[in-house]
Amino acid sequence: MNCTTNYSPTATQATPAQFTTPAVNVVESKDQFVLEAEMPGVAKDGLEVSVEGRNLTLVGRRLTRSAEVSTLYREITARDFKRVFELDETIDTARITARIEQGLLRVTLPKVEAVKPRKISVVE
Amino acid sequence: MRLVRFSQPSFQTVNDPFDAFTQEIDRLFALPNYSAARHQGNSAFRAPAVDVHEDKTNVYVTAELPGLTKDAIDIAFDDRVLTISGERKLEVPAQDSAVARRERFHGRFERQLAIDRNVDRDQIKAVYKDGVLTVTLPKQEEAKPRQIEVSFN
Numbered sequence: 001m002n003c004t005t006n007y008s009p010t011a012t013q014a015t016p017a018q019f020t021t022p023a024v025n026v027v028e029s030k031d032q033f034v035l036e037a038e039m040p041g042v043a044k045d046g047l048e049v050s051v052e053g054r055n056l057t058l059v060g061r062r063l064t065r066s067a068e069v070s071t072l073y074r075e076i077t078a079r080d081f082k083r084v085f086e087l088d089e090t091i092d093t094a095r096i097t098a099r100i101e102q103g104l105l106r107v108t109l110p111k112v113e114a115v116k117p118r119k120i121s122v123v124e
Numbered sequence: 125m126r127l128v129r130f131s132q133p134s135f136q137t138v139n140d141p142f143d144a145f146t147q148e149i150d151r152l153f154a155l156p157n158y159s160a161a162r163h164q165g166n167s168a169f170r171a172p173a174v175d176v177h178e179d180k181t182n183v184y185v186t187a188e189l190p191g192l193t194k195d196a197i198d199i200a201f202d203d204r205v206l207t208i209s210g211e212r213k214l215e216v217p218a219q220d221s222a223v224a225r226r227e228r229f230h231g232r233f234e235r236q237l238a239i240d241r242n243v244d245r246d247q248i249k250a251v252y253k254d255g256v257l258t259v260t261l262p263k264q265e266e267a268k269p270r271q272i273e274v275s276f277n
Contacts, residue, residue: 023227025223025227025228026224026226028224029218030221036191040189040255040256041255063254074175075175076175076186076188101191103189103255104190
């Protein structure tokens with residue numbers, strides 16, 4: 001997976017400063033990549049995970065706060081989360097799965113069968 | 125009357141006057157945005173971002189703590205200071221896998237907030253949902269606004 005393309009230039013230009021970039025961890029194993037993105041305040045309903053061509057787009061929309069309260073101090077940005085990743089050819093886009101648990105989005109990106117290392121047993 | 129306990133204002137104004145300016149700078153350099161920078165790297169100690177809200181009956185402190193378990197968060201209230209602390213353990217990948225990217229913070233975190241209201245400390249409650257911790261601090265009776273009727277004779 002090519003992580004150097006974090007943010008597609010077109011997306012940045014179209015919506016300047018509308019989104020915040022979630023921090024991610026990526027772990028690669030022999031048959032898959034697992035991507036974890038921090039999206040606090042995002043529930044399952046606010047999540048949009050899409051693949052278009054070789055681009056994986058993660059969007060997390062925060063729940064809107066009730067207007068009943070008044071704000072005394074604010075650090076948490078109200079912006080929604082967005083990040084675009086360019087997927088490597090080795091990823092089987094049809095089998096990508098995603099789940100969110102306590103504001104942590106976990107995307108599993110399986111590799112295509114052909115690139116998985118295979119052990120060939122030697123017949124005597 | 126109560127003396128101000130902390131020299132710095134406990135709560136800042138809602139509208140950050142620099143917010144528009146910061147956004148403009150971010151746009152100029154085409155950075156994703158400034159708040160993302162706060163989450164980068166892995167220092168040994170980190171303060172999570174917080175919001176403070178209030179209504180007539182409660183003060184609400186919310187903190188962004190994604191992907192933790194309930195036992196990993198400690199909350200204490202002492203002498204008008206709310207302390208949220210805990211630890212996010214470093215996840216060591218399995219033997220046959222490798223870390224391709226690590227941006228998420230791991231290690232100890234702590235945040236202290238001076239609560240500039242009279243709070244009923246025995247009734248403080250906390251909920252952890254969608255990676256956001258919400259601490260509800262009920263105001264004490266005398267701190268609630270009271271309507272005083274004027275009687276005419």
